[in-house]
Amino acid sequence: MKKLHSLSASLLLVVILFISGCGKNDDVPDDLLCGSASSWVATDLPNSLIYNDLDIVSGNRTMIFEDITTPEDICTEETTTATFRAYADILPAGMTVKGKAYWGNSGENEITLPHTTSMYESNMVIDLKPQFGTNPGWIGLQIKVIFPTQGSFSADSLYVQNNISNMTIVYTYHKN
DSSP: OHHHHHHHHHHHHHHHHIIIIITOGGGSOHHHHSOOEEEEEEOOGGGOEEEEEEETTTTEEEEEEEOSOOOSOBOSSSOEEEEEEEEOSSOOTTOEEEEEEEETTTEEEEEEOOBOSSSEEEEEEEOOHHHHTTSOBOOEEEEEEEEEOOSSHHHHHHHHHHHOSEEEEEEEEEBO
């Protein structure tokens, strides 16, 4: 009987401590809330054209490259980073390269890639928590190339290929 009372008292103490906040996730560091660190890399982007558009007013062609196999089980307790790269010494006048990330129902960000030594590159820090809360998140990542048309889709495709030797995206995140 004494064992039953002490077991009941111990259980009651645990329940009271949990309800009072000792068991909240706020007390656990973020790095313990997420799974292992991981990287996702897209290296075949020049062969992954998903969209193209010709603006007849400006005469600019937009080509969007995306590898649709991006991660879907992303921990939202920590920020993530996307690194966009376009390998080119110098882009011709009028050609711009941008990195774009989109997630959830309305989350998105787009940046222009500045020139570094032998490529155009930029990092984007992304916070998925406002869109997904504590649920696992997902993301889409793209590289956009905008330039004056060369007269046809095939000429424009060759123009991009001749000026940008490769494009990659590296995404670092924690698994859920």
